[in-house]
Amino acid sequence: MTREDSPRSRVLVSVAELAADLRLSAGPDPADGAPVLLDVRWALGMTDGRERYLGGHLPDAVYVDLESELAAEASAEEGRHPLPSASSFQRSARAWGLRSSSRVVVYDTVGGTSAARAWWLLRYFGVDDVRILDGGLPAWVRAGYALESGEVVHAPGDLVARPGHLPVLDADDAADLAESGTLLDARAAERYRGESEPVDPRAGHVPGAVSAPTTENLREDGAFLDEESLQGRFADLGLSAPGDGPEDAADDAVLAVGVYCGSGVTASHEIAALACAGIPAALYPGSWSQWSNDPSRPAVTGDRP
Numbered sequence: 001m002t003r004e005d006s007p008r009s010r011v012l013v014s015v016a017e018l019a020a021d022l023r024l025s026a027g028p029d030p031a032d033g034a035p036v037l038l039d040v041r042w043a044l045g046m047t048d049g050r051e052r053y054l055g056g057h058l059p060d061a062v063y064v065d066l067e068s069e070l071a072a073e074a075s076a077e078e079g080r081h082p083l084p085s086a087s088s089f090q091r092s093a094r095a096w097g098l099r100s101s102s103r104v105v106v107y108d109t110v111g112g113t114s115a116a117r118a119w120w121l122l123r124y125f126g127v128d129d130v131r132i133l134d135g136g137l138p139a140w141v142r143a144g145y146a147l148e149s150g151e152v153v154h155a156p157g158d159l160v161a162r163p164g165h166l167p168v169l170d171a172d173d174a175a176d177l178a179e180s181g182t183l184l185d186a187r188a189a190e191r192y193r194g195e196s197e198p199v200d201p202r203a204g205h206v207p208g209a210v211s212a213p214t215t216e217n218l219r220e221d222g223a224f225l226d227e228e229s230l231q232g233r234f235a236d237l238g239l240s241a242p243g244d245g246p247e248d249a250a251d252d253a254v255l256a257v258g259v260y261c262g263s264g265v266t267a268s269h270e271i272a273a274l275a276c277a278g279i280p281a282a283l284y285p286g287s288w289s290q291w292s293n294d295p296s297r298p299a300v301t302g303d304r305p
Helices: 007-011 013-025 049-055 086-095 117-123 136-142 171-180 189-193 227-235 266-276 287-291
Strands: 037-038 105-106 130-133 182-185 257-260
Touching: 007 105, 007 130, 007 266, 013 136, 105 117, 105 136, 117 130, 130 136, 171 182, 171 227, 171 287, 182 287, 227 266, 257 266, 257 287
Parallel strands: 037 105, 105 130, 182 257
Antiparallel strands: none
């Protein structure tokens, strides 16, 4: 298997590869063949993502508001970041300039943990060629590449959002998978154990879920671990690759692994890391924010599933 054919290369792009791609593309307009760059400047508690974007971003990158464009309205019944409808996502994607033939690169400043939400949604709605910038904006700056300031607006695109290209779980599916397969909890270990719960109504985790903090997918510099290291990490959790990726796996294999977090954002990062290791997985979008709001759902504390 060549590097270009590896599972990791289908998920991530390095800053050097992106810089070369941008230089080789005919121009900054996505219609000229350049990838559309999406700046997903978000983290739990961050309220100034747009202001940070305006102060400095990758050349020709469009700002994406995770709260309003990558999620539906929050509710106790659906969680803090429910999946947006196809019509809503299509409207946003067209405003970013996405066309049916677009190549897309998403990035953030937090190791891809928010950009992965855009990566997952784009894949879910049928965009094939989308990658996460490995290391994000900090890696771009460390490599000496330029930033620009101010708002970027592309000509409206024509993308048609078609949901269902990646598997999802509801609460019942997640409960079943925790017993019949592997359900990973991507939150910080202290939240899994129930020692801390800063945002949701109850502490603990889904019975049977395995702790797998998404931060352990990353090196200290915010880049993803290499493919072999990721495979080893997930092998320690009892997981191995059945095929080359979600698009090549049978439905029963895909549903052998599921992931949740607090609200379905960082769980997308875990799914990206699993995909780099060749392991397909389903997302539980409601995640702990939905589960913990339902008094009929049990919660377990401690470091054991």
